[in-house]
Amino acid sequence: MKNIGLHGIRKEFLEFFKGKNHLIAPSFPLVPKNDKSLLLINAGMAPLKPYFTGEQTPPSKRMATCQKCIRTPDIDNVGKTDRHATFFEMLGNFSFGEYFKIEAIEWAWEFLTERMEIEKDKLWVSVYLEDDEAFDIWNKHIGVSKEKIVKLGKGDNFWELEVGPSGPCSEIYVDRGEKYGCGKSSCQPGCDCDRFVEVWNLVFTQFDKDEKGNYNPLPNPNIDTGMGLERITAIMEGARNIFEVGEIKKILNQVEKVSGVTYGRDPNKDISIRVITDHCRAMTFLVSDGVLPSNEGRGYVLRRLIRRAARHGKLLGIQKSFLNDIVEFVINSWKVEYPEIKEREEQIKKIIYAEEEKFQETIHQGISILEQYIDEMAHKKETVLSGEKAFKLYDTYGFPLDLTKEILEEKNLTVDEDEFNKNMEEQRNRARRAREEGDNSGWGDNDFHDIFKGLETKFEGYEKVYLETEVLGVFKNNEEVTEIKDGEEGILVLKETPFYAEGGGQIGDAGTIENSSFKGIVLDTKHTKNDVIIHIVNIVEGTVKIGDNVIAAVDESRRNSLRRNHSATHLLHKALKDVLGEHVNQAGSVVLPNRLRFDFTHFEPVSKENLKRIEEIVNNKIFEALEIKTLETSLKNAQEMGVVGLFEDKYKDQVRVVKMGDYSKELCGGTHVNNTGNIGLFKILSESSIASGVRRIEAITGEGIYDYILHMEREMEDITHILKTNKNDIVEKIKTIAEDIKEKEKEIEILKSKMASSIADEILNSKIDIEGVPLITFKADGMDMNSLRNLGDEIRNRLGSGVVVLASVFEDKLFFIAMVTKDIVEKGVHAGNIVKEVAKATGGGGGGRPDMAQAGGKDISKAVEALNIVPSIIKKQVK
Structure with a gap:
């Protein structure tokens, strides 16, 4: 065999097929593009699926790739076996209706025997038992003896889905020698032993399987091959497994x-x-x-x-x-x-x-609690951890179920997953109910959407904010009525409307609906489940009836503010990607008249420097006055244009694309300004975390920035008045005050240290002996945690050897601290476990290292009672 490593084999493979007129495509990303059926790319052909199905035209009828792949179903076996891996690279050559079996087989044999210099007598092949064509190519054309061609059944050598392209396979095996075998004379490819290793699978996609199970011949059959790079490298290097490549x-x-x-x-x-x-x-x-x-x-x-x-x-x-x-x-x-x-x-x-x-941060606490559960199970002679306890680990401490299962499995224990899932579902239901109860509009859950059945509204609001229209439906108290009178609140459905219904983060329009007989204030505009636009109105004059001709007028000033803020979110999204990386994606947004909120995926706080860069980029795009255009197109065409699509499963086949010059392209159904210059200015107010891996930016634009400046000026005037200075001297005045405070804090710390030293003698006199361990417990009120730590250090240093446990009530908060000298730690005494039990006695919690730990209590009245249990804790800990 050729002396060549993993990177060399990859290069040889791609160069070989380039010489066979194949287009060499770089590996596609692990995240599938426009394929909701896959979580991650798990095979070489997966990203090429649209070419096989005919949905897209391939850039070449011959292609070859080395594709990054992730497979997770067997993740629990990774590490335990020699062959399981989550990440691997798949070498493959593909034909989309051009060449077929003879070329695929011929080139695979050539690559292995000539390029890789694998001895021919070490190679075996398998074919589908009914595929005589492949058998003959291997035997008569390539020259492989019949004894080395194994016919296998459908389970081994036939590739198919429930419906669609399918076909027989032919696999190439390397014989590693008798020392890897089972010793049976019948040993050959298909045997469960490790002697014959499959390195290359050639799939001959020649059928289209229909829903009745019929295999209809394809007019242009395809070739799809796959060879694991790690596996062929292991063969070439004589490695026992992929980990030794x-x-x-x-x-x-x-x-x-x-x-x-x-x-x-x-x-x-x-x-x-x-x-x-x-x-x-x-x-x-x-x-x-x-x-x-x-x-x-x-x-x-x-x-x-x-x-x-x-x-x-x-x-x-x-x-x-x-x-x-x-x-x-x-x-x-x-x-x-x-x-x-x-x-x-x-x-x-x-x-x-x-x-x-x-x-x-979570693993130590989670494992500690799980170990307690395991000890309890051993005491009770149980082998299944309750799903409720596993859920508590997950919900309270962030400890994943997979990790709980893995740790239990190491001790031959299991978890009640059904009970865990039941608890998880109950939590989801509680969250769902909370969301519903929090929706005070009364219409967000669409409980009564059936009452709007048969109605339809044409939205004209992209071009118009004012139009004449007809009332198609009148509703009050979740029922259809004929009219709504002065002083009543209800819902109107119009034949056409300029009012934008809440969606895509943008809140619904407000305004008026009126005629000579009535006037209604539109409080909000929403969609029903069936996409009927409903106007929630308060009638302030007269009576409105079904069939009335009315004038619908959007509050244009409010709409303009919404437009500015919505357009700014698009610029912000693109700027975030530019500064932080392409991993940034929208995780939600709220567009209000006075501000915007944008949630995005990111793994850490955004630095002040990057926030300034992002803000600067958005403002520069505003100053460039980019033209904003919208176009209706197919989802497929939008994706090919490179449009950013958020929550793609919500989009229909026809979508609306919003383009801001050549800078931003997004799918969006909201309202926007005609030119980025109309946004005016953009100012970030805050950046914060709202969930693991999700950040939030709040910002303002246009008039909101003017109001912000006025507010800041008023506050500046108040500060100058309080500090008795003028605006020009305010910074120097604050510096002087800060220096005075720092000096005062130093004086306070010195006084606290003196106070601690003054009571140290009194505290040391309270020393008792527990199982040969000197112990001091003391309640010293009026000290914050920092002061309590300093006092603990003082006592421990003067004690020399022993345990110090102190408590303090400061500003209605209860603090505990435990310290253990090194020689006592070696006897088995653990400060973290001591303070944990002490705090628990007051309804609190905490923990820490064996030599020093701190905690917070809840019930102040039980502070002394908690300290009194320390001797019994130490007795249990001492070896």
């Missing part, structure tokens, strides 16, 4: 270096090393392709991989965050084929580090 073993060696654990000495630690090796490759490419950790979908896949790898690091004894040390190694090796991961290195590392650090 040269480039991957370098990652494994780096895990050894970081952990200080040598691979191959302990089977359990080997599992952890393999998990980290595999998962670091997967997380690197997922983040590079724009995936962020979250609790749903592909974001959850990433979060699970990071957390699983981090936990296995703990099992190897790694206490600090370490994943980036391994990720950097992955980047520097794989940049040869994927230069984008080097370009995005800083962002990849930031996201992984942030998630790992977040997990560090």
Whole structure:
């Protein structure tokens, strides 16, 4: 065999098929484009599916790729076996109706035997038992003996979906030798032993399976092949498994270096090393392709991989965050084929580090609680953890069910997943009810949408804010009525309307509907489930009836403010992508007349410098006065135009595209200004976190900025009045006050230290002995946590050896601190566990290190009672 490594094989493969007139396409991103059936790309042909189905025309009838892939169904087996992996690369050559079996078979054989120099007598093949054509090509054209061509059934050598393209397969195997075999004389491809390794699968897509199960011949059959890069490399290098392939073993060696654990000495630690090796490759490419950790979908896949790898690091004894040390190694090796991961290195590392650090905060507490549950189960001789407890771990402490299951499995225990799912569903129902109760409009849940059945409104509001129309429906108290009178509130449905109904984050229009007989104030405009536009009105004069001709007029000033803010969200979205990265996506928005709120996916707080850059970019685009155009087109055409689509599953086949010059293109049904210059100005007021991996920006535009400036001026005048200075001297005045405060704080700290020293003798005199451990407990009121810590340090230092547990009530808050000297820690005494139990006695909680820990209590009246239980805690802890 040729002496060649993983990166070399990939290069040889692509060059070989380039020589066969194939278009060499770079790997598609792991996130599928325009394919809702897939969470992540899991096969070489997956991104090419539209070419196979005929939905799209391929750029060439012959293509070859090395495709990044992620497969997660067997994630629990990764590390435990030699063959399971979440991330892998799939080599493949494809024909879209041009060449077929003879070329696919001929080139596969040529590549393996001539380019890879694999000995022909080591190669076996399998064909579908009814595919005589493939059998004859292998035997008569290629020259493979009949004894080395194995016919297998549909389960092994036929590829198909429920309906659509399908066809027989032919697989190529490498014989690794008798030492890997089962010893049976009948051993051949298809045997369960490790002797014959399948390296290349050639799929001959020649049928179109219909709903009745009939296989209809395709007029232009296709070729779809797949060869795992890691697997063929293992064969070429004579490696026992994919983890011992040269480039991957370098990652494994780096895990050894970081952990200080040598691979191959302990089977359990080997599992952890393999998990980290595999998962670091997967997380690197997922983040590079724009995936962020979250609790749903592909974001959850990433979060699970990071957390699983981090936990296995703990099992190897790694206490600090370490994943980036391994990720950097992955980047520097794989940049040869994927230069984008080097370009995005800083962002990849930031996201992984942030998630790992977040997990560090929860894992210790979660594992501690789970271990308590396991101890209780052992005491009760139970083997199944209740789903309620597993849910509490998840809901209260952020401890994932997958991790709970994995830890339990290591101890041959399980969890009641049905009960867990029941608790999860109950939580969702509670959240749903809370949302519904919080919707005081009375129409948000569309409980009464059937009363509007048969009605239809034409929306004219993109071009008009005023028009004459007819009343088609009148409703009051969730019922259809004939009229609404002065002083009553109800709903009107119009034949045409200029009123924009709430959607896409933009709130509904307000204004008036009236004629000579009545006047109604439009309080809000909404959609029903069936897309009927309803106007919630308060009748202030006269009576309105079905069939009335009316004038509908939108509050134009309010609408203009909404337009400005809505257009600004589009510029903001694009600026966020420009500054922070393509991983940024809209996670929600609210467009109000006086401000806008924009939620977006991002893994860390946005720095002040980046917020300034984002604000500057938006304002520059406003000053450029970009023309804003809208066009109606098909969803497919919009996607091909590169339009940003948010929540794509909500869009119909025909969509509305809003273009702002050449800068921003988004799908949007809202109202906008005609020119970005109409926005006036843009000012960010705040940036904050609203959920894990989701940030929020609040901002203002136009008149809102003028009001903001007036407000700031008023506040400035109030401050100058309070400080008895003028605007020009205000900064210097504040600096002087700040310096005075700093001096006063120093004086206070000195007084506190003197006070602590003055009561130290009194406290030391309260020392008692518990099982040979000197113990001091004391309640010292009037001290905040910092002062209590200083007092604890003073007492511990003067005590020399022992345990100090102090309590204090300060500003109606109860604080506890526990300190244990090093020699007493070695006897088994743990400050974190002491303070945890003490705080628990008052309804509080906390914890910390063995030598120092702090906590907060709730019931102030139980402070002394809580301190009194310390001796019994120490008795249990002392070895």
